[in-house]
Amino acid sequence: MLGTDFRTGSPIWLDLGSPDTDASAAFYGAVFGWQYVSAGPDAGGYGLFQQDGKTVAALGRLTEEGAEPAWTTYFRTADAAATTAAVTAGGGIVRVEPMDMGPARIAQFTDAQGADFAVLQSGKGLERASEDNTLVWVELHVAAPEAAVGFYRELFGWRSEEMKAPGMTYRVLSIAEGDQQEGSFGGVAPLSGDAEEARWVPYFAVADADALTAAVRANGGTVLMPAADVPDVGRIAWLADPAGAVFAVLKPNPRQA
Template sequence: MLTTTYVPGAPNWLDLGSPDTDASAAFYSAVFGWEYQSAGPEAGGYGFFKRNGKTVAGIGPLTEEGASPSWTVYFHTPDADATAKAVEQGGGRVRVGPADVFAFGRMAAFTDPTGADFAVWQPGETAGLEAVGIPDSLAWVELYTTDAAAAKAFYGSVFSWQTNDVPMSPELTYTVLAPAAGGEEANHGGLMQLPQENLDAGSTPEWHPYFEVSDCDATLAKATEAGATAIIPATDAEGIGRFAMLLDPAGAPFAIIKSATG
């Protein structure tokens, strides 16, 4: 499970790139009860989503040419420059080179060899998100990829993640991810091969977040009423919980889950 005691390789930040930050803030406020707080005039339109006074995500305008609305997952690194080198050596691409964000920390953004975007956060004054793993906050991250074997090898070389393959069907294996210093209790995400029908429907490699909720069906109803599109209806996963996947009104994918132990 996720915790705010961040270790290298664990998700420690999350932000939304939106074509209309006001509309996105209104949507997520309606769904999760988040409050939007601007980071100030010097932050280029960037701001924070707060829940009960604690930061649960960031949000900002789309800044990269051709970028689509999406959530970006950041992973903890003690050295963003070294991670950038590891990404390049592993066949990935550095989209945004390591740079300081005031005194808060140092970040860099990448694309993995299969085409999925992700980022890293090297903590300074800000260690990461202030709340995770509780209702209305980040609970899990997941990669959809066109080449699961290549993705496992790449992220293994960059973050030294522990992996555990779980057969879901004769055709599908789900790989559970944990930090190098973790163990089963530290599992933070998963990756899976995109089935052919998803590819035929236009799906592309991407990371997306799961947000913990108190009631999956009620939250799904709130989200669709606020303009989201359900792409996986509320579904039970034995021993895991009840989840659903959506596109927000701008088209950014995310998922919600009422964990079996949450």
Template sequence: MLGTEFHTGSPVWLDVASPDPDRTAAFYGAVFGWRFTSAGPDAGGYGYLQKDGATVAAVGRLTEQGARPAWMTYFRADDVQAAAGTVTSAGGTVRVAPMTMGEASMAQFTDPQGAQFAVLRSGQGLQRTSQDDSLVWVELHTGDPESAVGFYHRLFGWRSAEMKAPGMTYRVLSIAAGDQQEGSFGGVAPLQDSPQARWMPYFAVADVDATATAVQDNGGTVLMPPSDLPDVGRVAWLTDPTQAAFAVLKPNPRGTAQA
């Protein structure tokens, strides 16, 4: 389960790249009640999205030529430079070379199937997870789940466990340290709605149907309408007005988010 005590391979940060950060921040404010706080005058418009004063995500300006608006998941790495070398040797590519930002360092990669992700070494991270209106799960949609699991195991040491889901085999991911179930944070699913492999963030919400309506009312779209998944909860796949995809989840009462 996602928390705010981060270990190697834990989702530690999350941001969305937008051609219009102000509009994007207003959208998520209307949907989740997030408030935007600037990272400062030298941050190029980058800022934090906060709920009750706690940072749950961030938003920045889309600057990469030819790139589409999208959410980016950052996983904790102890050595960003070493992570870049592992990604390259395992068949992935380095999109943004390792860089230092004060006491933190980061890099952005593309895995061998085409899914983009990032790594971050920092003493800080998301301040609220696994509560309503915050990140609760991350999910990789990929054309070759078995190869993807092997790639990320080599990079982060992640463990995986197979579970049967309607029409597919779903792989639940957990960090290398500690209890496997307690350390679970995401999953791997075969490509369904998109030809492009990608990481999809899931945000916990109190009411999936009301959230989907709020998304549509504020210029977003519904990719998959609210649906009940056995032993999981109620989910919906959505996009913001720039077409950055995300999902929402109301976990089942047992509290295990395995979307």
């Protein structure tokens, strides 16, 4: 289960690259009830999305030439330089070399199939997860899921377990340590068509996927996949904010005791 006890390979941070941070802050505030808090005058417009004073995501201006609005998932690493070397060895691309950000260290990459992601070398990250309106799952969509599992295993030691889903084989990912089910945080799915891009998609837990979908539409976003039930998982919807950044929401099925 995705949480805030960060270990190697855990999703630890999430930020949105936006062409208009004021508009993005307004949209996500209206949809999720998040408050935007600037990280300060020296942060280059970077800031935090918070819920009840706890950080649940972050927001910054697009800085890479030609970059499109998107959410970026950061995974915890104990050594950003070593992870960078592993990315290169596995056929990935280093977009941002390891660099210090205060007491932390980050690096940003594109994996061997074209999906962007990043790493954070730090013990601190998101302050809330797996609650309503916070990150609950991350999902990789690529043309060759099995190859993707191998690529990331070399980076983080992730384990995977195959699960049959409607029309496909889904691979559930978990960190290398501890119980595999308790350590699960995301999955890998095959691309759904020629038009879909390889990417990591963040899922936010919600109390009502249909109401959240309506809020996205009312605030200028786009519904990519209307809310639908997924057996043994919950009710999900795929959405995009007004700038085009893709995300998903999930109302999980009640957990069985």
